[in-house]
Amino acid sequence: MNLPTTETLLLEQKDHALHITLNRPSVRNAMSLQMVHELMAVFESIKDDRSVRAVVLRGADGHFCAGGDIKDMAGARAAASKADENSDPFYTLNREFGRMITQVNAAPQVVVAVVEGAVLGGGFGLACVSDVAIAAESAKFGLPETGLGIPPAQIAPFVVNRIGLTQARRLALLGARFNGSEAARLGIVHTVCDEANIDQELQDVLAQVKRCAPEANIITKALILSVGNHELDTVLDNAAQSFSDCVQGQEGQEGTMAFIQKRRPSWAEDCKE
Incomplete structure (x- = not known):
């Protein structure tokens, strides 16, 4: 694996998972334009x-991400004062995050967010x-943008x-703040843990990922994301073709044989019970 060099992210591959740590702890990992570009590159x-x-x-250091970097906003403001009429630094800054x-939303991998x-x-x-989100009970969620006089522009569709x-209307228009349990109730996250149990929960999730065939997961994620974005008949036509390809492909054959032979398939051979 040939990963890019990063300054705002810590990267470590462990077995089948790449761990990306947002690493600007002095600003609670606020997202700078540099971090945005480094995430895109990774x-x-x-x-x-x-x-x-x-x-x-x-x-890093107990915080997931406190939002956008105010320094970048200040930089865009300075650039806007010098920009010509055909450029808009604020637009560029915001659109890059989008x-x-x-x-990240469309990444073929299973994306697991661990939020504290x-x-x-x-x-x-x-x-x-994220495909799976694990939250600390004490995590503090919120969309504070409207309290700062701006909209959650690139975030809103995904929320x-x-x-x-x-x-989404209630959270965005009130700038509400809430904890991990409320985030789970709303469906933002899937599991809530005490901080001491988060690492074990993460390991359990990664073990479950390993039990699933890699190509089948990629195809399934793409299929799920296509719902609502294409005509239903088109979605189902594509799904049928993907099903046929998978049944006749290497993973489908291996999965079927493993089931008949009462063994684990090759992609999950070293999974723990």
């Missing part, structure tokens, strides 16, 4: 790497595009997709 570098079956997103979160401490703004949005229009 996800681009692994998109075709089948040795990476899961990506774990986490923040491109990054779209890329601050899960605000952009961090909230990042949690909403709506995650929890539905009714709750």
Whole structure:
């Protein structure tokens, strides 16, 4: 695996999972434009790497992400004062985050978010595009943008997709703050743990990922994400073709034989019970 060099992220591959740690602890891992570009570069570098079956997103020193970096906003303001009429630094800054979160949303790997401490703004949005989200009970979630005089512009569509229009409207328009249990009730996260149990919960999730066939997971995730974005008949036509290809392919044959022979398939041979 050929990963890019990063300054705002810590990268470590453990077995079938790439662990990405947002690493700007002095600002509660607020997301700078540099971090956005580094995340995009990392996800681009692994998109075709089948040795990476899961990506774990986490923040350093007890916080996931406190949102966007105010310094970047100040920088965009300074640039805007010097920009010509054909450029808009604020648009560029905000839209880059949207491109990054779209890329993470569509990543072929299983994306697991482990969220603790601050899960605000952009961090909230990042949690909403994970396939599996594990939260500390004490985590603090919120969309504070409207209290700062700005909209949650790139985040809002993903929040709506995650929890539905009714709750998204309430959270965004009130700037509500809430803990891990409420995040689970709303469907933002799937599991809530005490901080002491989060690592074990993560290991359990990664073990479950390993029991699933890698290509089948990739195809399944793409199928799920296509729902609502294409005509239903088109979705079902594509799904039938994917099913046929998989049944006749290497994973389908191996999975069937493993079931008949009462053994684990090759992709899960070293999984623990």
